[in-house]
Amino acid sequence: MAAIETIGLTKEYGELTAVNDLALTVEEGEVFGFLGPNGAGKSTTINMLLDFTRPSAGSATVLGYDAQREADDISPRVGVLPEGFDIYPRLSGRRHIEFAIETKDAADDPDALLERVGLSADDAVRPAGDYSKGMRQRLATGMALVGDPDVLIMDEPSSGLDPHGIREMQELVRSEAEAGTTVFFSSHILEHVEAVCDRIGVLNEGELVAVDTIEGLRESVGGGGTMELVLADSAGNFRDAVRAVDGISEVTASGRSLECSVTDPAAKADAVIALDRAGTTVRDMRIEDVSLESLFTTLTNGGGETEDRSADEPASSVAAKPEAAE
Ligand SMILES: Nc1ncnc2c1ncn2[C@@H]1O[C@H](COP(=O)(O)OP(=O)(O)OP(=O)(O)O)[C@@H](O)[C@H]1O
Numbered sequence: 032m033a034a035i036e037t038i039g040l041t042k043e044y045g046e047l048t049a050v051n052d053l054a055l056t057v058e059e060g061e062v063f064g065f066l067g068p069n070g071a072g073k074s075t076t077i078n079m080l081l082d083f084t085r086p087s088a089g090s091a092t093v094l095g096y097d098a099q100r101e102a103d104d105i106s107p108r109v110g111v112l113p114e115g116f117d118i119y120p121r122l123s124g125r126r127h128i129e130f131a132i133e134t135k136d137a138a139d140d141p142d143a144l145l146e147r148v149g150l151s152a153d154d155a156v157r158p159a160g161d162y163s164k165g166m167r168q169r170l171a172t173g174m175a176l177v178g179d180p181d182v183l184i185m186d187e188p189s190s191g192l193d194p195h196g197i198r199e200m201q202e203l204v205r206s207e208a209e210a211g212t213t214v215f216f217s218s219h220i221l222e223h224v225e226a227v228c229d230r231i232g233v234l235n236e237g238e239l240v241a242v243d244t245i246e247g248l249r250e251s252v253g254g255g256g257t258m259e260l261v262l263a264d265s266a267g268n269f270r271d272a273v274r275a276v277d278g279i280s281e282v283t284a285s286g287r288s289l290e291c292s293v294t295d296p297a298a299k300a301d302a303v304i305a306l307d308r309a310g311t312t313v314r315d316m317r318i319e320d321v322s323l324e325s326l327f328t329t330l331t332n333g334g335g336e337t338e339d340r341s342a343d344e345p346a347s348s349v350a351a352k353p354e355a356a357e
Pocket residue numbers: 044047049067068069070071072073074075076114219
């Protein structure tokens with residue numbers, strides 16, 4: 032059974048289609064990154080999964096329950112870190128956690144949860160209205176963990192956190208996943224998604240433009256980036272040997288250095304072998320994978336590339352091709 036499944040899920044606000052015909056499957060135990068620029072429709076999707084918003088068309092299930100008709104069966108088994116979590120300013124952090132425990136009729140130890148999300152005993156007794164943005168985010172995370180949920184839905188979980196806090200958040204997500212929790216993690220920040228997610232889905236203007244692993248997406252948008260090889264000999268003599276390798280598209284030589292554009296990651300090793308056969312030695316190499324930044328831009332740029340998506344296109348492939356985004 033899939034932890035989350037949407038079929039033709041659509042939300043229209045008047046003329047605006049916030050989410051369009053979304054077909055998404057998140058497997059149990061998976062950390063799934065839901066990535067997209069501002070306004071892509073991530074929060075709207077999450078709101079439909081939690082029955083905070085009703086779809087205009089289509090349906091969704093969470094843990095096999097219909098998100099609209101069986102929402103009451105879903106909520107006890109799901110932890111939610113909402114975007115822009117509202118605190119009760121006068122209540123302490125500990126009281127917030129206690130409140131969440133009472134609401135869920137759970138048996139958690141509030142202090143253990145506070146410690147888990149990095150709020151000290153001193154912080155726990157302070158009014159949450161005095162908390163920094165990052166501390167509020169930690170508190171909201173602690174509340175989401177109440178009742179040991181089977182599915183954790185996190186809308187922009189790194190919002191307001193400093194780099195240390197982001198790392199802790201990522202560790203928390205991974206350890207939840209190792210304990211069997213499915214994590215659905217929305218973000219518009221690529222690095223945060225890359226660090227923790229097994230797979231990502233990229234949403235652009237309400238449409239799913241890709242679902243894959245980060246590596247799979249990199250390959251789909253045209254390969255492996257660049258590679259610089261420093262040779263024992265003058266590089267100009269060996270340029271042709273590298274250019275002949277499948278998966279190397281461009282080669283420039285300068286002094287003892289060859290700069291190669293790599294379209295197939297497997298070509299890197301082949302290039303080194305080709306140079307060895309041609310009679311020189313590779314003294315050093317530097318590889319730069321295609322950056323996540325450019326990957327994201329390629330997939331979301333302008334959104335025009337998504338117009339031709341047919342409704343029944345499988346969601347396991349990249350719909351946006353790099354040339355379409357140029
Ligand atoms: N209640 C609403 N009424 C009208 N339009 C809405 C409503 N909620 C969302 N929208 C619109 O739907 C689109 C998708 O918004 P959504 O908040 O889902 O995006 P998002 O991907 O979560 O963005 P962000 O990363 O900025 O949080 C946006 O154009 C937004 O303005």
